[in-house]
Amino acid sequence: MTVAVSRFIPADAGTVWELLVDTSRWPEWGPSVTDVDIDATRLHAGTTGRVRTRLGFWLPFVVRRFDEGRHWDWTVAGVPATSHTVQPAPGGCRLTFGVPTVAAPYALVCLVAMRRIERLARTPVTV
Helix, strand or coil: CEEEEEEEECCCHHHHHHHHHEHHHHHHHCCCEEEEEECCCECCCCCEEEEEECCCCEEEEEEEEEECCCEEEEEECCEEEEEEEEEEECCEEEEEEEEEHHHCCHHHHHHHHHHHHHHHHHCCCCC
16 A cells, blocks of 8 residues: 655656656655665666665665656565556656655655756756
């Protein structure tokens, strides 16, 4: 069982997806993540690594399911964690995070993350 939170983002679904799978960007939008140490820079099925939390400790993770451009979910410290889904929609896309019911209050953190992702997806990239 999960609790889902969703947000329409007026940006290209591919741009939003890239923010979700480029782990170097996670600290920019993830309120609970300050660093990532993984076996690749971009997620894929079976990616393993660890995230450093705002509290300063590291937790291992494994990407369980991965559907390129659409969905991924993971376990953190061996516990099922957040799922991430992007669906194209007219004028943008719908971003949905699923949170295990036992961790329902974490949905509030996900709402903050979604606002940050929208801001990042709508900000022009400068080189």
